[in-house]
Amino acid sequence: MKFFRSLLAKYMLIIFLAISIVQLSYFAIAAFMFGIGKTDFSSEVLMESEVEEKWLEEAKSIKNFTEETIAQHFKEWKDQYPKSSMFWVSEDGTLLTTLNVTEQLPLKWTPAFTTKFIKDHYGEDPFTVIAFLGQDESNGFIVFEIPREVFNPPLKNVYEQYGPIILFGVIAIILFFIVVSFLFFRGIRKRLLHLQEAMEIRDVDGLPIATKVKKKDEIGQLEHSFNRMVCELRESKDREQKEEQLRRELIANLSHDLRTPLTKIRAQSYSISKETLSEDGKQAIKAMETSIVNIDALIENLMSYTLLTASKYKFEPKDINVIRFVREQLTTWYPVFEKEGFEIDIELHPFEKNEWQVDSIWLGRIFDNLFQNILRHANSGKYIGVETESTEHYDAFIIKDYGKGMKNESDAKGAGIGLSIVDIMVKGMDLNWDIESSESGTKIKIKHYK
Template identity: 65%
Template sequence: MKRFFQSLLAKYMFLILLALFIVQISYLIIALFVFGISKNGEDPIQMQDMLVESEIEGKWHQEANALQNVTSESIQQHFDNWKQQHPKASMFWVDGQGTLANQEDVMEQLPAKWSSAYTAKFIKEHYGGDPFTVIAFVGQEESNGFVVLEMPRSEFDPPLAHIYDRYGIIFVFGIVFIIFLFILVSFLFFRSIRKRLLHLQEAMEIRDVDGLPIEIALKKKDEIGQLEKTFNQMVCELRESKQREQQEEQLRRELIANLSHDLRTPLTKVRAQTYSIAKESLSEDGQKAIKSLEASVVNIDRLMENLMSYTLLMASKYKFESQEMDVLRYIRESLALWYPVFEKEGFEVEVHLVPFEQNKWEIDPIWLGSIVDNLLQNVLRHAKKGGYICVKTESTNLYDAIVILDRGNGMKNASNEAGAGIGLSIVDMMVKGMKLDWDIESGEKGTTIKIKKYK
């Protein structure tokens, strides 16, 4: 139950009930306010008891019949008494000779002489209509004539109707104010919800120094508060997971580094023993075995070197020193060292290094040398069947590039050698580390690699 009362649903239900309560209280306050205004006003009709047609009619007949000395003055006095009680009433007297003798606030045009026909017509037209009309004989004898009372039908409406006619605008504004107040409170309520949701969204988008979202402060225990709490738990779990991942990665790198270091000592011994055995007098098969063993030792040493380089690059501990240098000159020097190797393996070597508009590149010579060595080793190991390698330059409006291409079976085909994947990974990290770019196009007719420097 406590959790329900802390929810947004409970708060909104409370808001609805509060609005209904305020509506009822406001009706009462407005009614009392209007009643107070009308009570202090000068309109007696609004403050008198509710008029009843039958009572007015009976009273008019009773007082008219009670008149004894029927004169113009007594009739006028009678009219004045009624006028004080009912200011909106109109009255007139037609005497026994049919002459219009007295009249009080009569708005319509009345004839001076009344015939029997006109009297009957007047009664027919005014009976049951508006204004309310009462006709009574004066005194005890019909020869004294009759008096007529006319009152607007609105005088018989309930007192509240009179109040509404005069102060209805206050009711309207009061209701409008209540509705506006409810809309305002609802707007503030939902705006608060929206602000909290937007705050949560911003917290999801903002990243801390470790690349993870930041935790947010919990202020309420409603549904959004529970969502914020769950979000914070998720952030904590992600942070713990990342810390475990970093620890495992560190252990893996240390393991690889230690293994690479520990394997170099026995590998050096194997190389030394192989060199000693090669000096001995061996059969042809023995000499082939020794050469195969030497090639294996070289490959293992190169793989360990690549593994060490890859580990250092992943840990951002491979020293990078950028300097401006002539990239074409450096490529020529590197190819001069590799040329005897390719010639020994029977490769056709072509070099077409056309100067760029700007031969000076900001590079690390050690990194560039490692890139060239890995790519040329990859050609030597995987493209022997093609027996061809070409190193050239390429310039476009967008970039200058060093191109290495071969006529091997392509990288998607099987090779007798292994270990090219880590070499290409090292190339990728070093190229991007020097803010260069590269791409590979490989097919059955060969592989083309471009190292690009955008202009």
């Protein structure tokens, strides 16, 4: 049963029907052509030599040369060959008995006309046989004429008479097969295109839409497999979303739980720093406070990254003067870099249009993360440069350092999350950014296209 529902079985059925129709058409044509009494399948094909030999022999066998005898002889041949015509010319050249003669013949035949008649009819149409009566050539002669078409094979006569009809029938059969094949393959193509469209169209969850299975052939099995794949993808995505939700909740809860003891450690380290300590103790307290700050920053980045990936981080874009905003950011960071002994190079020039539609909190977080990374990873270069750049296509802020590059191993951890946050926030505000990093330093360019 599975085979009979397949496309192969359907196409084999089309081929079988085409062959059957061709054969039935030939039988129908044959029945029409030969079954109406015009020609018989069983009739033998006439041979010119046989007819000629028979006419000559029977002419020699005639003994009584009267008009009645000749007329009876003509009648017998007429019954056998309905399309034939015959006439008798006596020994003195007189035209006597005629049967079914349509051409104009003279009543008196001269030797010259007889010679011309023989010359004109030799090898021409109709086929002509001249025979002398009896055993004596002085008894005159009888003439037998018949169209040459009667000597043609039956099929040749059929094609000569009904050729256009047969040709039209063959063309009609071929066209019928072409149309049926076209409809068959067009149906296959239409179903494949429908399946392709279902693969390309996405539902609200970003997954393909299941297609309707109408038949149980190979394409139907493919559609069924596609629907099963879509179902499995949707189940997998649901599991992934649930796992992602659990992960985010775990990170959020963990971040909240870590901050409580971290606050207590910070308070205790502050209390210890008020006591009288040795130089080693003071250095230990200072290192602990630095670690507390770093851990707090890591927790903050982890929390922010979780909220950003969940699209739950508050985003309120508005037009702000970015030149003034970056100057204010640098004002808060200037003492920090100066304390660390950095060479600070700031060169901010106004843009043609200073207002960008951005979220000030997001933009501030971007610069904070980038400056923090320079402090952690490019401290050895002791340099930070912030400048502006304007081109025909974009305005940009450029942040440079002379550190060992991003490929260099650093003792500080968490820079990956910080840059991931920068990437999400930059793209979320329809900005762009480039990073060029080598062993001689790093240059980050934040672009706003015009």
